Amino acid sequence: MASAASSTLQAASMQPRPMPAGHRVGPNAIIQTREALDAICGSEMRRTLFAAAGLGRWQEHDPDHLVDAGDVQALSAAIARALPSRKAERVLSMAGGLTGGYILANRIPPFAQRLLRALPARCALPVLLMAVKRHSWTFAGAAPVTCGADWRGRGWIIIEDNPLCAGRAGFERCIWHEAVFKRLFSELVSPGVTVQETACTGGGQPSCRFDIRLSAR
Numbered sequence: 001m002a003s004a005a006s007s008t009l010q011a012a013s014m015q016p017r018p019m020p021a022g023h024r025v026g027p028n029a030i031i032q033t034r035e036a037l038d039a040i041c042g043s044e045m046r047r048t049l050f051a052a053a054g055l056g057r058w059q060e061h062d063p064d065h066l067v068d069a070g071d072v073q074a075l076s077a078a079i080a081r082a083l084p085s086r087k088a089e090r091v092l093s094m095a096g097g098l099t100g101g102y103i104l105a106n107r108i109p110p111f112a113q114r115l116l117r118a119l120p121a122r123c124a125l126p127v128l129l130m131a132v133k134r135h136s137w138t139f140a141g142a143a144p145v146t147c148g149a150d151w152r153g154r155g156w157i158i159i160e161d162n163p164l165c166a167g168r169a170g171f172e173r174c175i176w177h178e179a180v181f182k183r184l185f186s187e188l189v190s191p192g193v194t195v196q197e198t199a200c201t202g203g204g205q206p207s208c209r210f211d212i213r214l215s216a217r
């Protein structure tokens with residue numbers, strides 16, 4: 001009985017968690033997804049998906065303020081529902097890469113970028129992680145974010161109850177976040193860096209965890 005109860009409890013704990021409400025995130029989560037949809041699927045499909053997500057107001061005009069995380073989730077869910085899974089993943093991956101590019105161009109000063117590129121990768125890693133934490137509102141709203149790195153050059157970013165969790169919008173994992181972080185860390189720390197989500201609130205975990213590994217070189 002004890003083992004049956006324990007497995008029932010375990011199964012219950014792995015159910016998808018309800019979406020947290022009230023988070024505001026950077027508008028690029030919408031703007032760059034629109035760019036990616038236009039590039040990969042064409043503007044007609046993009047219009048259909050924005051309309052399906054209730055985001056007609058941003059078909060032609062960029063939001064110029066923080067957006068509700070629920071709107072981003074609605075768009076991700078519309079993409080997951082309408083597109084074949086590989087294509088849907090490409091859209092989120094491209095949108096994440098473009099968002100990383102926006103952060104590089106607008107949020108990290110050029111002198112800081114030069115400094116990071118000049119540092120050995122194992123030293124640059126924790127410095128960039130601190131900067132990522134400072135700007136976590138752009139990709140995690142008000143959710144608690146913890147970052148860290150060990151002496152072997154392995155870093156991690158943990159978003160508690162991730163309000164932009166693609167895993168809760170119909171994707172296998174948080175592809176958009178992986179792509180945002182990959183763009184930042186590959187450009188400023190090491191070109192061979194890998195970023196992989198190893199726990200996801202979409203799978204019933206309390207947080208989304210992203211592991212960052214420097215290249216084997």
Ligand SMILES: [Zn+2]
Pocket residue numbers: 162165166167173174197199200201202207208209
């Ligand atoms: Zn996740």
